[in-house]
Amino acid sequence: MNKKILSAVVGVAAVAGMGATVASAATLDDVKAKGFVQCGVSTGLAGFSAPNDAGDWSGLDVDLCRGVAAAVFGDAKAVKYSPLSAKERFTALQSGEIDLLSRNTTWTMSRDTQLGLNFAGVNYYDGQGFMVRKSLGVNSALQLSGASVCVQTGTTTELNLTDYFKANDMTYNPVVFEKLEEVNAAYDSNRCDVYTTDQSGLYSIRLGLSAPDEHMVLPEVISKEPLGPAVRQGDDQWFSIVKWVHYAMINAEEMGITSANVDEMLNSTDPNVMRVLGKEGTFGEAIGVSNDWAYQVIKQVGNYGEVFERNVGASTPLAIDRGVNALWSKGGLQYAPPLR
Amino acid sequence: MAHQKGVSTDADDSGRVSLMNDPKARGLIFQGLLIIAVVAMVYMGISNAVNNLARAGIASGFGFFNVRAGFDIGQTIIPYTNDSTYLRAFFVGLLNTLVVAVIGIFFATIIGFIVGLARLSKNYLVQKFATVYVETLRNIPLLLQLLFWYKAVLSILPSPREAARETGVEVAFSINNRGLYLPRVVPEDGSSLILYALILAIAAWFFIGRWAKKRQMATGQQFPVFLTGLALVLVLPLLAFLVTGMPLSLEYASLQGFNMVGGWIIQPEFIALLLGLALYTASFIAEIVRAGILAVSHGQTEAAFALGLRPNLTSRLVIVPQAMRVIIPPLTSQFLNLTKNSSLAVAIGYPDLVSVFGGTVLNQTGQAVEVISITMLVYLALSLLTSAFMNWFNSSVALVER
Numbered sequence: 001m002n003k004k005i006l007s008a009v010v011g012v013a014a015v016a017g018m019g020a021t022v023a024s025a026a027t028l029d030d031v032k033a034k035g036f037v038q039c040g041v042s043t044g045l046a047g048f049s050a051p052n053d054a055g056d057w058s059g060l061d062v063d064l065c066r067g068v069a070a071a072v073f074g075d076a077k078a079v080k081y082s083p084l085s086a087k088e089r090f091t092a093l094q095s096g097e098i099d100l101l102s103r104n105t106t107w108t109m110s111r112d113t114q115l116g117l118n119f120a121g122v123n124y125y126d127g128q129g130f131m132v133r134k135s136l137g138v139n140s141a142l143q144l145s146g147a148s149v150c151v152q153t154g155t156t157t158e159l160n161l162t163d164y165f166k167a168n169d170m171t172y173n174p175v176v177f178e179k180l181e182e183v184n185a186a187y188d189s190n191r192c193d194v195y196t197t198d199q200s201g202l203y204s205i206r207l208g209l210s211a212p213d214e215h216m217v218l219p220e221v222i223s224k225e226p227l228g229p230a231v232r233q234g235d236d237q238w239f240s241i242v243k244w245v246h247y248a249m250i251n252a253e254e255m256g257i258t259s260a261n262v263d264e265m266l267n268s269t270d271p272n273v274m275r276v277l278g279k280e281g282t283f284g285e286a287i288g289v290s291n292d293w294a295y296q297v298i299k300q301v302g303n304y305g306e307v308f309e310r311n312v313g314a315s316t317p318l319a320i321d322r323g324v325n326a327l328w329s330k331g332g333l334q335y336a337p338p339l340r
Numbered sequence: 341m342a343h344q345k346g347v348s349t350d351a352d353d354s355g356r357v358s359l360m361n362d363p364k365a366r367g368l369i370f371q372g373l374l375i376i377a378v379v380a381m382v383y384m385g386i387s388n389a390v391n392n393l394a395r396a397g398i399a400s401g402f403g404f405f406n407v408r409a410g411f412d413i414g415q416t417i418i419p420y421t422n423d424s425t426y427l428r429a430f431f432v433g434l435l436n437t438l439v440v441a442v443i444g445i446f447f448a449t450i451i452g453f454i455v456g457l458a459r460l461s462k463n464y465l466v467q468k469f470a471t472v473y474v475e476t477l478r479n480i481p482l483l484l485q486l487l488f489w490y491k492a493v494l495s496i497l498p499s500p501r502e503a504a505r506e507t508g509v510e511v512a513f514s515i516n517n518r519g520l521y522l523p524r525v526v527p528e529d530g531s532s533l534i535l536y537a538l539i540l541a542i543a544a545w546f547f548i549g550r551w552a553k554k555r556q557m558a559t560g561q562q563f564p565v566f567l568t569g570l571a572l573v574l575v576l577p578l579l580a581f582l583v584t585g586m587p588l589s590l591e592y593a594s595l596q597g598f599n600m601v602g603g604w605i606i607q608p609e610f611i612a613l614l615l616g617l618a619l620y621t622a623s624f625i626a627e628i629v630r631a632g633i634l635a636v637s638h639g640q641t642e643a644a645f646a647l648g649l650r651p652n653l654t655s656r657l658v659i660v661p662q663a664m665r666v667i668i669p670p671l672t673s674q675f676l677n678l679t680k681n682s683s684l685a686v687a688i689g690y691p692d693l694v695s696v697f698g699g700t701v702l703n704q705t706g707q708a709v710e711v712i713s714i715t716m717l718v719y720l721a722l723s724l725l726t727s728a729f730m731n732w733f734n735s736s737v738a739l740v741e742r
């Protein structure tokens with residue numbers, strides 16, 4: 001039997017056998033005992049979570065893992081990464097193999113309510129798109145009837161694709177793979193006319209194709225894909241930590257606190273800034289970490305804007321516009337409840 | 341039995357005996373306890389899983405089977421749309437697995453026998469070629485071979501637009517990186533007679549075979565069963581076809597937009613998977629066949645020759661039946677291996693059971709425990725069925741010892 005089944009079986013056995021420990025144990029205690037956060041990421045999606053030649057991971061999703069580690073240990077490097085395919089990710093979280101899933105995962109109702117997960121926020125607002133070869137001469141998704149479409153299994157993508165073609169009375173031939181690299185290879189070798197997934201993913205995948213310039217992403221966005229970190233249900237403390245690490249990064253951007261000026265900001269007398277940096281109140285203690293948790297996150301990882309620019313922004317090969325991911329105060333959707 | 345009775349009567353000398361000292365009763369008690377323990381463990385496992393799933397907030401149960409699937413599948417042997425249920429998606433995946441397994445077993449057996457015989461050939465080239473075949477294919481992991489075939493199939497073939505020069509022109513045959521396109525036979529009214537004619541011909545072949553055997557036993561006269569049967573199978577349906585006014589038509593593929601449309605399409609994933617499975621398994625079968633034939637001692641051949649049997653009849657009546665005894669049991673495990681290995685299909689995008697059910701359905705429903713259990717049961721059942729069939733076949737070809 002293949003390895004995938006085996007790992008699924010192990011996962012299932014884990015859920016069946018040790019569910020009791022899984023559901024009730026305090027993840028924070030486990031994490032502290034281990035000395036690191038085990039973070040589930042993608043198998044390699046540049047800008048979101050990808051390893052470099054030295055095996056160091058970076059990306060928007062990876063920075064969330066690092067943020068959590070900074071908050072818990074004061075050390076953003078205290079993370080171990082588990083690369084997961086779309087299909088493996090939920091079992092890995094349910095069975096306790098990982099503490100946190102930060103892997104371009106769409107927050108949907110069924111995942112939130114039937115898989116025993118909680119989504120701790122949205123660190124990237126996305127939508128599903130289509131990529132085609134320029135040579136096909138197509139400029140709208142509505143011209144795609146009859147096409148072969150490459151897609152990865154276990155994604156929301158698979159279902160949106162069906163709905164979109166059905167709603168527009170078009171036909172298509174799905175070619176479904178389990179591993180990202182297999183989908184990429186199949187599309188690259190022209191097995192499919194179309195590659196569909198989250199638009200962010202398309203931009204990132206295009207960079208890895210043999211001739212990126214020969215491909216284009218079509219303008220249509222056919223779904224809402226709010227991507228965010230997820231944790232297991234039943235552990236509110238850990239849920240709060242992940243949620244507030246994300247919020248702290250957004251609040252920091254809003255207040256103009258960056259990794260470069262955070263030490264200066266320690267002298268600030270603005271009560272908002274003082275609360276974020278742990279100069280006032282015991283917000284850290286309340287979630288089981290030290291009071292300078294947000295300071296560590298900002299110092300070692302940066303605020304949301306910095307993280308965005310560093311990983312996917314204009315200066316990177318992906319060159320993604322802030323767009324809907326701008327702060328609410330700048331016309332975007334990123335909004336964090338106040339840290340008070 | 342006798343021995344056990346003896347023991348208990350011996351013990352009876354001293355009056356009553358404890359049940360524990362009666363081997364028969366003891367055996368029964370322990371077996372009973374074992375069964376109870378197994379049942380209890382299974383029950384505990386299941387109820388533990390159900391409880392833990394509920395506590396972890398994970399949905400469980402089999403209700404999902406009746407829910408609309410909402411996704412499409414690339415190759416469907418039975419009618420299926422995204423409005424069908426998960427249950428139907430399960431059957432689509434299962435049938436895709438079965439199709440590739442059965443056709444794979446067919447080709448693996450044929451290639452395996454040919455290569456196995458070639459390894460025993462006296463012709464140097466043939467024999468070396470067979471050896472190289474066996475040694476390479478047997479020693480490279482199957483997954484790599486599958487990926488190789490898939491890449492090979494895809495990279496050699498042109499795109500449909502390159503393959504078909506003009507849009508809308510019907511072609512009888514096209515091979516491109518979207519698949520192999522052949523004409524499809526479309527049955528029209530009255531065509532069922534052709535099918536009946538075919539069934540009739542096959543039945544007739546079977547009975548003629550039995551009759552001929554009986555006659556040969558009784559009189560020694562032979563009858564050309566194979567040629568007669570073949571003629572029947574060809575002529576009867578043809579007659580039916582002509583008599584009913586040729587109610588079959590052919591549908592051809594033509595390029596429309598991105599792809600060829602119409603005709604009968606065999607997808608590249610299927611071709612690659614079939615190639616990989618058949619060629620890989622054939623290398624093992626070849627060794628089994630070679631071993632089986634070598635296991636029949638040379639004296640048998642000499643004895644047959646001494647009796648005046650021609651070489652052809654010698655192999656058919658003396659060598660092969662004896663070799664089969666050695667070949668069939670390990671052949672069965674190769675068939676099982678091929679079927680189970682077909683689950684590697686998921687790596688090259690062929691929608692088999694593991695990909696459709698253990699992949700998409702598992703993920704869309706989130707019910708890993710149920711889906712994985714069912715998938716394992718299906719493979720178990722397939723293996724047991726294959727074994728049962730091969731055991732039956734084995735006993736039917738086994739030498740009858742007189």
Ligand SMILES: N[C@@H](CCC(=O)N[C@@H](CS)C(=O)NCC(=O)O)C(=O)O
Nearest residue numbers: 042043085086105106155156180201
């Ligand atoms: N957001 C969608 C799709 C996420 C997804 O898995 N996308 C693919 C294609 S961009 C991916 O990231 N794969 C990475 C991997 O398998 O390692 C979901 O949550 O279902």
